[in-house]
Ligand SMILES: Cc1cc2nc3c(=O)[nH]c(=O)nc-3n(C[C@H](O)[C@H](O)[C@H](O)COP(=O)(O)O)c2cc1C
């Protein structure tokens with residue numbers, strides 16, 4: 078089994094207790110695996126090996142099935158995310174309005190590709206599908222903030238804002 | 244809940260919201276004015292919630308007891324967002340900011356003077372009430388009838404719009420067969436893409452034998468650039484809840500699932516609220532309206548896999564597995580979710596059901612064309628002025644959608660093509676803009692209705708690049724279960740890359756076409772079977788553009804980077820060194836006050852230099 082991230086796992090015992098309790102509730106439900114993993118991802122921000130193992134134990138689903146589901150769906154991540162999660166929409170409406178150029182600029186400025194996280198764990202970058210704000214395309218998101226109708230040259234300023242906050 | 248209570252809620256609530264549905268001042272209303280703020284994803288991301296809060300606070304502070312401030316779903320004109328509408332005046336304010344709330348309250352609500360600077364300006368340069376705005380005039384809001392009208396988080400407002408009366412009628416006055424029949428006679432066809440006759444699907448599921456049956460709603464909406472289903476769920480979630488209950492009664496199910504994209508947090512939240520409220524009113528649960536019909540509903544979240552929109556994959560995913568499709572037959576109507584007979588319909592399909600049951604098949608089948616009845620919602624996106632959500636009667640021409648409703652192409656550019664059906668669909672060239680939009684016409688020209696994404700492309704878009712974009716999407720989203728799709732789409736993508744890099748030969752184009760048909764004929768599910776459509780349709784209608792790439796090594800639209808070159812005009816260059824300092828690849832050389840040069844081998848074609856140059860000396864060729 079691939080271990081995914083090489084960054085150390087730093088989950089707390091409280092998190093683990095919370096997860097196990099939720100898994101207990103879910104156990105009797107039909108098709109509990111996905112809701113369980115969605116909960117875990119929300120809790121830890123990603124699905125490291127250690128967390129997959131807990132889910133597998135508690136739900137009685139084989140680890141390879143858990144891993145199989147984790148790698149099938151793009152929403153699940155085996156890697157930690159940055160403090161600021163940047164999403165750049167490459168959905169059609171944004172793409173035809175030049176979001177690829179914005180994505181290229183982000184990769185250049187951050188030195189990372191989609192799915193990765195900067196070494197200081199400040200930023201992570203994800204190329205996303207439609208986020209549903211096609212009226213403002215092209216669209217970039219940073220955590221819950223949405224930036225619409227942006228140009229490649231706006232990117233540097235936006236990143237600086239978050240760098241300052243640290 | 245019984246019918247008396249339902250009617251009472253309807254009458255009481257009507258007094259609160261009645262003058263939203265009309266532009267005349269009605270008697271006996273609790274409010275003289277309705278101020279509605281769009282709170283769907285598009286406008287919310289531009290702080291419409293803050294606008295709503297600010298308006299509500301000011302209205303209270305000023306003691307305006309006869310003014311009601313409410314939030315609604317999408318008005319459709321997302322390009323004008325955030326939108327605030329005042330009824331019964333019909334005033335349509337666009338691009339509103341939270342700080343504008345003060346002026347709206349003071350000027351419009353207190354002194355009865357509209358805030359001129361915020362009024363939406365129509366295509367003819369005039370400002371007008373919402374019902375006269377050109378974009379709305381050719382539309383027919385059926386599935387969206389409550390979007391932008393009611394507060395989606397308030398079940399009473401839905402009831403005030405005849406909500407749950409169709410469920411009452413079905414449960415107490417109609418047999419299961421009669422419900423199936425009225426849906427069949429209405430001619431309603433599935434809005435999820437394939438256009439299967441909805442009533443027939445209901446009949447198959449009803450006739451299937453099984454101790455347990457399910458009804459499901461497909462709200463996965465995977466087409467990148469489509470947001471019809473999201474808008475229905477955000478603007479009118481109860482219409483889906485009610486329709487699913489009606490469907491469950493008709494086919495004999497007692498449990499329903501709505502499979503929603505996880506990327507739609509607002510839709511999920513509102514749908515969950517709607518389910519909770521319906522449950523609290525006894526409109527979900529046991530013995531609904533005192534009958535022996537029991538039904539409950541649960542939301543399941545997708546996790547970002549396009550293939551899960553395919554019906555068998557969706558069910559596999561709800562069961563908690565990798566969402567891989569399975570071969571059909573058996574069809575879901577016989578053996579679906581957890582191996583039981585299952586009915587699956589799309590959100591927009593359901594959104595039409597209650598009105599059909601309540602007002603009869605004729606209320607629906609008199610709209611539209613011979614074989615495509617009713618209306619269709621489209622999400623207009625790309626190079627079009629009025630990006631947003633529109634609903635048109637079937638048979639409306641593409642031209643009407645783009646020019647009359649969509650307001651035409653921005654910046655005076657030429658309309659080149661429209662893409663419908665997303666990654667499964669095709670491009671309609673400008674020369675075919677007079678075709679009527681219905682299922683048959685669209686498939687005849689190699690596109691498809693799809694779920695309703697309509698992306699407009701102008702002269703600056705390269706059609707080969709667009710085909711490559713969709714192929715990249717299918718390569719990413721192919722689940723990998725079958726070889727023609729998993730490997731075939733990748734090879735096809737690589738061939739397209741060769742074209743955009745100017746390295747392909749004419750023979751490659753023929754091979755590409757052959758591969759397209761191979762993938763279509765041999766893939767297991769609809770994803771693979773339709774993946775080559777964007778390539779085939781662009782090859783058919785824009786062959787000369789492929790030829791320009793292959794033969795002349797030129798991208799006519801100036802999009803394909805490998806065929807581009809950035810050059811500095813020595814006449815215009817002042818030698819300010821700004822470009823050289825900003826080039827991330829150190830590809831620009833030159834001394835101060837002397838014209839600079841770009842080293843084409845090092846150049847990444849990122850365009851930073853051209854955007855930095857203050858003298859317009861750098862251009863792409
Ligand atoms: C790859 C693929 C993706 C699909 N995505 C969706 C989708 O996002 N939403 C949808 O309603 N139907 C989608 N469909 C169609 C469904 O399989 C199914 O036909 C539809 O949900 C049935 O509902 P309807 O009869 O009301 O249209 C997709 C089909 C395929 C092959």
Ligand code: SF4
Nearest residue numbers: 723724725728768771
């Ligand atoms: S056609 Fe593609 S998506 Fe469908 S089953 Fe085959 S590999 Fe999976």
